[in-house]
Amino acid sequence: MSETTSRLDDVMQRIDADFEGSVDRLCELLRIESVSTDPGHDQQTAACAEHCAGMLEAMGFEAEAVETPGHPMVVAEHAGPTEDAPCILYYGHYDVQPADPIELWDHEAFDPVLTDSEHGRRVVARGAVDDKGQVMTFLEAFRAFKETRGSLPCRVKVLLEGEEESGSPSLDPFLESNVERLKADVCVVSDTGMWDIRTPAITTMLRGMVYVELRVHGPSSDLHSGMYGGAVVNPINELARLLATVHDEHGRVTFPGFYDAVATVPEEVRTQWRELGFDEDGFLSAIGLDRGRGEDGFSTLERTWCRPTCDVNGVYGGYTGKGAKTVIASHATAKLSCRLVADQDPEAVLEGIKEHFRSRLHPECRIEFECHGCNPAISVPTDSSWLTAARGALTDVFGREARLIGTGGSIPAVGSIREILGIDSLLVGFGLDDDNVHAPNEKFELTCLRNGIRSHAAMLEAFAGLR
Amino acid sequence: MSETTSRLDDVMQRIDADFEGSVDRLCELLRIESVSTDPGHDQQTAACAEHCAGMLEAMGFEAEAVETPGHPMVVAEHAGPTEDAPCILYYGHYDVQPADPIELWDHEAFDPVLTDSEHGRRVVARGAVDDKGQVMTFLEAFRAFKETRGSLPCRVKVLLEGEEESGSPSLDPFLESNVERLKADVCVVSDTGMWDIRTPAITTMLRGMVYVELRVHGPSSDLHSGMYGGAVVNPINELARLLATVHDEHGRVTFPGFYDAVATVPEEVRTQWRELGFDEDGFLSAIGLDRGRGEDGFSTLERTWCRPTCDVNGVYGGYTGKGAKTVIASHATAKLSCRLVADQDPEAVLEGIKEHFRSRLHPECRIEFECHGCNPAISVPTDSSWLTAARGALTDVFGREARLIGTGGSIPAVGSIREILGIDSLLVGFGLDDDNVHAPNEKFELTCLRNGIRSHAAMLEAFAGLR
Numbered sequence: 001m002s003e004t005t006s007r008l009d010d011v012m013q014r015i016d017a018d019f020e021g022s023v024d025r026l027c028e029l030l031r032i033e034s035v036s037t038d039p040g041h042d043q044q045t046a047a048c049a050e051h052c053a054g055m056l057e058a059m060g061f062e063a064e065a066v067e068t069p070g071h072p073m074v075v076a077e078h079a080g081p082t083e084d085a086p087c088i089l090y091y092g093h094y095d096v097q098p099a100d101p102i103e104l105w106d107h108e109a110f111d112p113v114l115t116d117s118e119h120g121r122r123v124v125a126r127g128a129v130d131d132k133g134q135v136m137t138f139l140e141a142f143r144a145f146k147e148t149r150g151s152l153p154c155r156v157k158v159l160l161e162g163e164e165e166s167g168s169p170s171l172d173p174f175l176e177s178n179v180e181r182l183k184a185d186v187c188v189v190s191d192t193g194m195w196d197i198r199t200p201a202i203t204t205m206l207r208g209m210v211y212v213e214l215r216v217h218g219p220s221s222d223l224h225s226g227m228y229g230g231a232v233v234n235p236i237n238e239l240a241r242l243l244a245t246v247h248d249e250h251g252r253v254t255f256p257g258f259y260d261a262v263a264t265v266p267e268e269v270r271t272q273w274r275e276l277g278f279d280e281d282g283f284l285s286a287i288g289l290d291r292g293r294g295e296d297g298f299s300t301l302e303r304t305w306c307r308p309t310c311d312v313n314g315v316y317g318g319y320t321g322k323g324a325k326t327v328i329a330s331h332a333t334a335k336l337s338c339r340l341v342a343d344q345d346p347e348a349v350l351e352g353i354k355e356h357f358r359s360r361l362h363p364e365c366r367i368e369f370e371c372h373g374c375n376p377a378i379s380v381p382t383d384s385s386w387l388t389a390a391r392g393a394l395t396d397v398f399g400r401e402a403r404l405i406g407t408g409g410s411i412p413a414v415g416s417i418r419e420i421l422g423i424d425s426l427l428v429g430f431g432l433d434d435d436n437v438h439a440p441n442e443k444f445e446l447t448c449l450r451n452g453i454r455s456h457a458a459m460l461e462a463f464a465g466l467r
Numbered sequence: 468m469s470e471t472t473s474r475l476d477d478v479m480q481r482i483d484a485d486f487e488g489s490v491d492r493l494c495e496l497l498r499i500e501s502v503s504t505d506p507g508h509d510q511q512t513a514a515c516a517e518h519c520a521g522m523l524e525a526m527g528f529e530a531e532a533v534e535t536p537g538h539p540m541v542v543a544e545h546a547g548p549t550e551d552a553p554c555i556l557y558y559g560h561y562d563v564q565p566a567d568p569i570e571l572w573d574h575e576a577f578d579p580v581l582t583d584s585e586h587g588r589r590v591v592a593r594g595a596v597d598d599k600g601q602v603m604t605f606l607e608a609f610r611a612f613k614e615t616r617g618s619l620p621c622r623v624k625v626l627l628e629g630e631e632e633s634g635s636p637s638l639d640p641f642l643e644s645n646v647e648r649l650k651a652d653v654c655v656v657s658d659t660g661m662w663d664i665r666t667p668a669i670t671t672m673l674r675g676m677v678y679v680e681l682r683v684h685g686p687s688s689d690l691h692s693g694m695y696g697g698a699v700v701n702p703i704n705e706l707a708r709l710l711a712t713v714h715d716e717h718g719r720v721t722f723p724g725f726y727d728a729v730a731t732v733p734e735e736v737r738t739q740w741r742e743l744g745f746d747e748d749g750f751l752s753a754i755g756l757d758r759g760r761g762e763d764g765f766s767t768l769e770r771t772w773c774r775p776t777c778d779v780n781g782v783y784g785g786y787t788g789k790g791a792k793t794v795i796a797s798h799a800t801a802k803l804s805c806r807l808v809a810d811q812d813p814e815a816v817l818e819g820i821k822e823h824f825r826s827r828l829h830p831e832c833r834i835e836f837e838c839h840g841c842n843p844a845i846s847v848p849t850d851s852s853w854l855t856a857a858r859g860a861l862t863d864v865f866g867r868e869a870r871l872i873g874t875g876g877s878i879p880a881v882g883s884i885r886e887i888l889g890i891d892s893l894l895v896g897f898g899l900d901d902d903n904v905h906a907p908n909e910k911f912e913l914t915c916l917r918n919g920i921r922s923h924a925a926m927l928e929a930f931a932g933l934r
Contacts, residue, residue, distance in 0.1 A: 220755030226876025230776025244711035288687030309697025314785035409693025
């Protein structure tokens with residue numbers, strides 16, 4: 001055991017002794033249906049913000065749920081030991097994805113269930129890991145410090161967003177109006193994954209995203225396919241034809257200019273990634289597949305970490321009920337997202353998408369676009385003293401060196417916090433690849449929750465030594 | 468006025484005098500939500516069968532709603548004037564299509580509303596024309612005979628099906644078990660359209676149909692598109708790619724063997740159709756289109772009357788709610804139907820569809836098929852004395868000669884009645900192209916209802932003179 005963790009014996013013992021309490025508090029948070037994309041859940045989403053602010057107040061923070069044009073922003077501040085102690089901003093989000101398809105959940109998505117797993121126990125519920133479970137890793141670390149030592153070793157600010165799953169529309173304006181209030185030395189974000197259940201990781205590359213909904217309109221109303229079939233344009237056939245043009249035969253995305261700003265990853269980085277020993281077979285077999293599919297000439301890790309991609313996330317049109325209805329739909333809709341890598345301009349990508357579809361559209365059709373998100377990729381500096389301190393703390397807790405990794409996901413807030421507040425982020429998360437993020441039966445291993453709490457305690461202590 | 472109609476003065480006067488009663492009775496029928504494809508409506512569908520049987524009993528029929536493995540079959544019989552009078556079987560269906568998309572209805576779909584139209588008044592509701600309104604045209608003609616003369620001029624049998632909109636699974640077994648009970652000289656079906664609002668029509672060509680649902684499976688569960696996007700097969704992209712292969716660049720369907728049995732329509736028939744003066748611009752502009760789209764080298768009329776086609780009727784997969792969800796769906800579904808013409812074997816077409824998709828499927832995907840209907844095209848003899856009598860009666864009522872036309876729609880019962888009962892059908896219907904069949908705001912012009920009732924009275928009288 002290292003010096004840091006032995007100095008922290010009291011805090012670590014408290015974390016272990018109160019772990020069932022931590023689990024209970026996480027379950028309480030998971031019961032609040034804070035689905036930010038669905039206006040029918042607005043009241044619950046607001047209630048979730050109040051609940052988070054309440055938890056922080058109980059730990060000695062000044063905390064409030066601040067109104068925005070969208071969902072509230074939870075903002076909290078703890079004075080720490082001294083005025084000149086390092087100041088750490090923690091970012092997380094209390095909103096969650098919708099639960100659908102609800103019929104595929106083994107239990108009700110918002111009624112958390114503890115089940116046995118090969119790793120001990122896990123909690124199953126929407127938001128278990130993304131991001132409520134991860135938010136609890138730092139909140140419970142704060143609690144352990146508070147309860148053993150009466151205070152925190154650093155000054156701490158907390159920003160919990162309620163719109164991460166719906167494109168963060170209120171985040172940038174809020175940051176712009178609160179630059180002073182949110183000022184800090186570094187930002188810590190727990191919304192990413194570990195390398196594997198025994199090996200911690202710090203994520204240094206995040207893909208950006210453009211998410212766009214497209215709707216193809218044809219006839220002015222739904223038609224009987226007997227009367228009109230084969231004689232008029234069919235918007236579903238047309239949409240399928242358009243979507244089929246998104247990739248070429250080499251798995252490359254065909255939007256104009258899509259790869260123009262994509263940098264080649266240096267050979268030494270690719271070599272380093274190969275040496276990580278990524279278990280591609282295991283990654284794929286866990287989701288029932290034998291082979292990957294993507295851009296020719298790149299490994300699965302490269303395809304998800306450093307190559308831009310395009311996937312259709314949803315499609316609907318015409319009759320979708322049971323049995324048969326012989327209709328030609330008047331319109332059909334697809335939701336489509338591109339993951340972006342460093343130097344791609346999201347606005348330019350969005351324009352390329354629109355141009356691609358417009359130029360291929362049948363003249364009797366009309367197309368509408370609605371953008372649900374547009375943010376660039378992020379790289380985090382790997383040579384800062386904060387990262388070194390965090391890495392050391394993680395290594396202490398896990399007894400294994402923390403890996404520096406990329407991720408296919410996007411956390412728009414990290415870009416905004418860099419641009420607007422001028423603060424770099426440390427992405428230290430405790431999720432696993434098989435956590436079913438955004439899917440039915442989302443779960444968080446309790447061993448990850450516990451190690452996450454311990455890691456945040458160790459990191460906070462390590463940060464305290466930096467000034 | 469011809470001899471037939473002047474002989475019918477009393478009946479026609481009764482039809483006119485009681486027309487508001489006819490409208491009320493139609494509205495009562497339309498209020499019963501007999502959606503046969505939706506198990507949630509089973510009780511209402513059964514209630515609709517009982518309601519129809521009750522109406523027929525009140526007109527002096529022996530009537531009952533007979534149980535089947537699916538929805539009940541309404542069977543009724545009226546002895547007519549003498550044992551050797553011609554016997555006419557009337558076929559119709561009391562089930563209707565689902566109302567969705569319900570948000571596009573101006574009123575509640577099952578709460579019929581009478582509104583003003585350029586042709587007088589119309590009734591707007593699901594089933595207004597397909598087929599409840601059309602069923603009422605012959606039922607109300609029977610009622611007028613009963614009320615003025617105490618009986619009908621022919622022996623009459625009635626068969627009302629409750630599964631026409633869901634592929635008629637119980638029809639063939641029912642016909643096979645009831646050959647004697649349903650025996651008749653000719654069958655009359657009112658489930659087709661007029662040439663235009665002033666010109667009656669008898670439909671002599673009906674397309675067949677193969678309706679199949681296909682589901683493409685990929686990963687074993689829904690995935691986060693950030694973690695997996697660009698690295699694994701996406702079932703929605705894959706489904707789109709498959710659907711995009713259904714037509715070639717000439718608008719021809721690409722399923723293997725699809726056109727093998729398709730007969731070329733003789734040049735004299737094509738010439739005759741051109742002389743019908745079909746208003747293609749009006750047909751298209753009514754649905755908001757400038758140009759048709761279909762198989763190269765054929766007119767809109769030919770594309771819908773005598774050429775086989777394929778249309779996607781519904782598609783869904785992944786996230787279909789508001790806003791964004793960054794998911795890769797584990798599966799995606801399309802509902803697809805082919806309209807068939809004479810001599811195409813529906814079973815062979817179904818096999819061709821399966822072969823087409825299976826041979827193009829990505830090896831990491833799996834595809835399932837579910838057939839919702841499989842029936843051949845029908846041609847009705849144009850030289851029978853029944854058709855001549857019906858045509859004469861229609862000409863008397865409308866003062867214009869009835870056209871002999873084709874239609875793009877399918878009425879599987881007509882084929883079954885021919886094959887199992889050995890009875891040809893006369894397809895005399897009173898719908899219009901703009902009735903929004905299978906679409907929101909389905910309607911039936913009251914002038915069509917009235918002329919339909921009058922036509923059925925005149926036809927019944929004309930049939931009585933045939934033996």
